[in-house]
Amino acid sequence: MDLLNDLALGFSTALAIQNILYCFVGVLLGTAVGVLPGIGPTATVAMLLPITFSFEPVTALIMLAGIYYGAQYGGSTTAILINLPGESSAAVTALDGHAMARQGRAGAALAAAAIGSFIAGTVATVVLAVAAPPLARVALQFGPAEYFSLVLLGLIVSIALARGTALKALAMIALGVLLGTVGQDIYTGTPRFVFDRRELYGGIDFVSVAVGMFGVAEILRNLENEQASTAITSRVRNLWPTREDWRRMAGPIARATGLGSALGVLPGGGHVLASFTSYAVEKRISKRPQEFGNGAIEGVAGPESANNAAAQTSFIPLLTLGLPAHPVMALMVGAFIVHGITPGPNVITDEPALFWGLIASMWIGNVLLVLLNLPLIGLWVRMLRIPYKVLFPMIILFAAIGTYSLSFNAYDVYTIVFFGILGYILIKCGCEPAPLLLGFVLGPLLEENMRRALIISRGDATVFLTRPISAVLLVLAVAALVLAVLPAIRKRREVVFTEEE
Amino acid sequence: MERRRSFPDVVVGTIFVLIGGAFVVGSLGYELGTPLRMGPGAFPLLVGAIVAALGLAIVVKGFIAGEVIPFGRIPWRAIAAIVVALLFFGFTVRGLGFVVTSAVTALVTTLASSRVRLLTAVAVAAGLTVASTLIFVVGLQLRLPLWGPWLGF
Incomplete structure (x- = not known):
């Protein structure tokens, strides 16, 4: 049994003391930033990335991954208790979760979210372990033309991540790709758009872009309207769900696990889509659709399971193709590269301990999260009382220190100012920052593979259409683009997103 | 359909046009190369033009049927x-x-x-x-x- 051997290797790596420790630190931090409004996993991972440079690669990735899926857990806590989703994927959880909390059933809602997430996370980790190796083998046969088409598909699918119009999301992606061209050209070494600044020769640092767009801009957004902090309405008791709850939860959890695992694999699709879809499915097949919105436990268990399953399987494109499906994944690509590992199909054969260790750590992380969240729920509730006027200076200061320590270059700090302001203006005008960051990270890959494919084909641009895999991927990309722009579907998306407000 | 003019759309579209345009102008200063060996300027020229075109589309749409966004105050x-x-x-x-x-x-x-x-x-x-x-x-x-x-x- 190859899989068992591989998993054994993974667990022996993940169970090393320092790996468990940093897995714990990761999920703890992840839960914290998921609970705290105003800071998300993207900004956190970006700020902490420089610190992990001195770690062993596997330890660094285990911790960063822990922050990512830990935030999914934490985000549901605030959604249920104070109707404030800490993470965008928890937005649908707030609908029924908060209704349950108002009826005094916050405990059952939190338990449903945690249990559903745990089951879904466990199953999705197995899916990841089973599906990744064959996919990596397929990916090994990809040439530059296929990679170009795949990256293009991933970028276009990421429109689904964005609120607002598809046109703006598309413009944000293209802007990200454009900003990614700053720095020395890979083939000729010509410095492009550097204004004779040595600091720009290596390109704009993606950590600065992420911290600026997701940290600084978000804080400016929150400081527009300063209100007194929301009072927490309910005290949490009766954590354990009733027998009736269990019966009603089982179906949604099972369905959402499958749904989330599948949607998480889509490059750019990810966990937000999964939780919205799961909610829609449960509402449609329920015998009591009128209960949805008024505290149906299915409406908590389903989306929460779906987003956690998707959070796990969204590592599949990262680990097999080197394609990030989420801004956090884009940052993890950076973490791989800093440690001298090129993310992609070779990771699984060149670094088996890292690959399987990371997968095993996700299961361990899910166990830790259940232990952290259910008995310690009181602690997280208390953390909500930290006033924002203490929180945002902390984020700004840590952002400055974190980006400065990247390479001890003040220029990186000025970059977060620039992207903070740019991001703020763009967000204020209805453009989401996530597509820009994905475009920024994937842009250089797009250019490199496009030029390499053209060199191999002797300048024949039809190579992207004559190679079958590449052609299929391009057709999918066009289909995704058409779907995103079609008015009917756009209206559906708007409905889904207005429901969350 | 009612004409909705959207100030944020026009602003953000203009930003895209300006940035895209700047990159287009900048990339003309680099070697463009041939399709077989694309020079350093070719890809930014292409993407810059796309950004500017999308920005223009957003501006036009902002004048005709923009997205109404509550702008809020600026802190x-x-x-x-x-x-x-x-x-x-x-x-x-x-x-x-x-x-x-x-x-x-x-x-x-x-x-x-x-x-x-x-x-x-x-x-x-x-x-x-x-x-x-x-x-x-x-x-x-x-x-x-x-x-x-x-x-x-």
Whole structure:
């Protein structure tokens, strides 16, 4: 049994003391930033990335991954208790979760979210372990033309991540790709758009872009309207769900696990889509659709399971193709590269301990999260009382220190100012920052593979259409683009997103 | 259909046009090459043109059927405080050292909130300085000098 051997290797790596420790630190931090409004996993991972440079690669990735899926857990806590989703994927959880909390059933809602997430996370980790190796083998046969088409598909699918119009999301992606061209050209070494600044020769640092767009801009957004902090309405008791709850939860959890695992694999699709879809499915097949919105436990268990399953399987494109499906994944690509590992199909054969260790750590992380969240729920509730006027200076200061320590270059700090302001203006005008960051990270890959494919084909641009895999991927990309722009579907998306407000 | 003019759409579309256009102009200064061997200018030229075209589409749409977005007020005080704080950090961290720079940065940032009193701001800044020194310098062993040469000791 190859899989068992591989998993054994993974667990022996993940169970090393320092790996468990940093897995714990990761999920703890992840839960914290998921609970705290105003800071998300993207900004956190970006700020902490420089610190992990001195770690062993596997330890660094285990911790960063822990922050990512830990935030999914934490985000549901605030959604249920104070109707404030800490993470965008928890937005649908707030609908029924908060209704349950108002009826005094916050405990059952939190338990449903945690249990559903745990089951879904466990199953999705197995899916990841089973599906990744064959996919990596397929990916090994990809040439530059296929990679170009795949990256293009991933970028276009990421429109689904964005609120607002598809046109703006598309413009944000293209802007990200454009900003990614700053720095020395890979083939000729010509410095492009550097204004004779040595600091720009290596390109704009993606950590600065992420911290600026997701940290600084978000804080400016929150400081527009300063209100007194929301009072927490309910005290949490009766954590354990009733027998009736269990019966009603089982179906949604099972369905959402499958749904989330599948949607998480889509490059750019990810966990937000999964939780919205799961909610829609449960509402449609329920015998009591009128209960949805008024505290149906299915409406908590389903989306929460779906987003956690998707959070796990969204590592599949990262680990097999080197394609990030989420801004956090884009940052993890950076973490791989800093440690001298090129993310992609070779990771699984060149670094088996890292690959399987990371997968095993996700299961361990899910166990830790259940232990952290259910008995310690009181602690997280208390953390909500930290006033924002203490929180945002902390984020700004840590952002400055974190980006400065990247390479001890003040220029990186000025970059977060620039992207903070740019991001703020763009967000204020209805453009989401996530597509820009994905475009920024994937842009250089797009250019490199496009030029390499053209060199191999002797300048024949039809190579992207004559190679079958590449052609299929391009057709999918066009289909995704058409779907995103079609008015009917756009209206559906708007409905889904207005429901969350 | 009712004509809805959207100010944010026009603004953001113009930004896309300007940035895309700037990159297009800039990339014309580099070698474009042939399809077989694309020069350093070709890809930015292509993408810059796409950004500018999409920006133009957003502007046009903003005049005809824009997306109505509540613009809200602009927190000038917060923007000023945070920009100054971050620039200060970049300029002085080498010269003044970690402790003084962190303290001033945190203090200036705290003033971004219009609901904060000076005493609270000082307390928050002091607490954050101690915390970040413990976390980053003592705990994580970042190679940052605590006190810088500008302080004269």
